[in-house]
Amino acid sequence: EPEVTQTPSHQVTQMGQEVILRCVPISNHLYFYWYRQILGQKVEFLVSFYNNEISEKSEIFDDQFSVERPDGSNFTLKIRSTKLEDSAMYFCASSKRGVQETQYFGPGTRLLVL
């Protein structure tokens, strides 16, 4: 069964450094998403992406965040200058045709900012 994959599984970085989290969505899916979950808190929507454009973003997704589909398979989340409060699990998801369809999630990247 096709799955969303994410790399790395864990990332430790120093405050102020840039990180790139990578995702490979399910191959015939067209819509991509990033969510995050701070330890002990709810899963929160960050951004949705379709046709090489952001279709929706939350208040959390400020100027330090960016997303990109650099090639036909990868979908990345870049955090430009990490803060301590960016420490969280980051989940990528994808859906086939639209945001209203079933979203399938990856296993997540645990980001720790020191």
Added chain:
Amino acid sequence: DAKTTQPPSMDCAEGRAANLPCNHSTISGNEYVYWYRQIHSQGPQYIIHGLKNNETNEMASLIITEDRKSSTLILPHATLRDTAVYYCIARDDKIIFGKGTRLHILP
């Protein structure tokens, strides 16, 4: 997305059916009821969804009341591996996760 209400936690004996309730009294006509679960800190796992009719797949059954104001997720024969947080979501676009129900399967 409509707000959903779930009990914060439930216990179920291994091998028994786990019935997880969800209230979504403000659900609109085009919003589906989705269920996901999250085992420890893994990615949310899709379980099942429905609009009006009851649904069944290899993982679970979903019973939606006729007025669509509530639903029940049924895991027919719970195992220890079903211990997780279960999220009920009424949605027609992006997913807004609540706190869910923490289901403990007791040996």
